Amino acid sequence: MRLALIGLGKMGGNMTRRMRRSGLEVVGYDRNPEVVAGLADEVGMIAASSALDAVDKLTSPRVVWLMLPSGDPTEKQLQELAPRLSRGDIVVDGGNSNYKESQRRGAWLAEQGIGFMDAGTSGGVWGLENGYCLMVGATPEVAQTLEPVLKALAPAADRGWAHVGPVGAGHYSKMIHNGIEYGMMQALAEGLDLLKGKQEFNFDLAQLTELWRHSSVVRSWLLDLTADALKGDQELANVAPYVSDSGEGRWTVIDSVEQGIAAPVLTLALQMRFASQDDRGYNYRLLSLMRNAFGGHDVKSLGK
Numbered sequence: 574m575r576l577a578l579i580g581l582g583k584m585g586g587n588m589t590r591r592m593r594r595s596g597l598e599v600v601g602y603d604r605n606p607e608v609v610a611g612l613a614d615e616v617g618m619i620a621a622s623s624a625l626d627a628v629d630k631l632t633s634p635r636v637v638w639l640m641l642p643s644g645d646p647t648e649k650q651l652q653e654l655a656p657r658l659s660r661g662d663i664v665v666d667g668g669n670s671n672y673k674e675s676q677r678r679g680a681w682l683a684e685q686g687i688g689f690m691d692a693g694t695s696g697g698v699w700g701l702e703n704g705y706c707l708m709v710g711a712t713p714e715v716a717q718t719l720e721p722v723l724k725a726l727a728p729a730a731d732r733g734w735a736h737v738g739p740v741g742a743g744h745y746s747k748m749i750h751n752g753i754e755y756g757m758m759q760a761l762a763e764g765l766d767l768l769k770g771k772q773e774f775n776f777d778l779a780q781l782t783e784l785w786r787h788s789s790v791v792r793s794w795l796l797d798l799t800a801d802a803l804k805g806d807q808e809l810a811n812v813a814p815y816v817s818d819s820g821e822g823r824w825t826v827i828d829s830v831e832q833g834i835a836a837p838v839l840t841l842a843l844q845m846r847f848a849s850q851d852d853r854g855y856n857y858r859l860l861s862l863m864r865n866a867f868g869g870h871d872v873k874s875l876g877k
Contacts, residue, residue: 574721575600575619576636577627579650580668581608584694585640587701588667588726590616595725602627624650628657636719638665638692643674643820651678660686663715667692669821672745675710679740688715689740693747704728708750709736710743752825752839755818757795759842765799769807779803818846 574597578589581603589599593616602621603609613620621627628637637654641647647670654664664682666675666689675691682689693708694700705726709716716736727733737746768776782800786792822843829836864870 574598574636575631576638576722577602577621577624577631578638578640579603579624579627580640581605581612582640583698584667584700586612587698588638588640588694588705589618591701591704592722592725593617597722597725600627600630624654625657628654633659634661634663634718635659636663636665636722638667638722640667643668643670648674648678651682655682655685655687658685658687661688663688663690663718665690665692665719666744667694669693669747669751669819670744671820671824672710672741672743672748675744676741679710688712688718690715690719691740691743693743693745693750695747695750700726704733707734708743708746709734710738710740710745711736712739748821748824748828751819751821752836752843754795755822755825755842755846756838757793759838759845761791761795761799778807814849816846816849818843818850822846 576592576597577600578585578592579602581589581601585601585603586608589601589612592599598619600619600621601609601612602624606622609618609620612618619630621630624637628635631637635658637658639647639650641650647666647668651664658664664687666678670691672691675689679689679691688711690709690711692710694705695708696703696705705728707723707727709719709723711719713736723734724730737743765778765782768774768778768781779800782796782803786796786800822839826836826840826843829840861870861872865872
């Protein structure tokens, strides 16, 4: 089986490597020609000079897998590719697109007889060795066509991938997955912060997190990664207290509001990330002024 993969960044590049290990032929394109040349030399990927060139190197029915940032990059690439594709071809969006956009794109391509799959992809930089968790939304026919690719990318042929529903279901389930991830990360971070603050016990956080990895209720891959990081540095003095948020965390909270379903942990975890990104601290400045106004409390100054 041969397919085109557009976007050879950290995820796309490693996915190409993993597919080549399984014997799949991959035609790859990235806007960085050095990346394309490197993968062609490393794993025998078929190099393409453009996304359209990648499509032209395929035989019908053609499968084009996109690993691009959500929003405009994915939209523009689809708009460019669609006229070159034919009835029976398939496009896969493996990025973190909004599920509503995936539903719209799937319907638009279906009008042209082109199949579409939204593939929620988890595994990060560890996916090459461990395999990727793939939640895919598509028609049964499209899902069946892509089975060899999904099995090659997953941890094993019989696990780590699933056709979870129609178009949109893959990216929706990945969105909720990421929302849960936010909450789990926040809980671990808060608990470890409390432990570090209890100076009378002088806890060794590396020791504790390593201990919890074995038979405790909170053992998880996130804990494994945290324990490994703390072995080298528990002070984290050189790490900026800034946590980025992906669009999926925001979309998860918006969806909870639209459904009227309480999701306080996921919502607060997202809000805590916003707080870490606030370098103005304007609301805290206002709170300080309010306390001074009604209680005469001191206002700390940043002045010299």
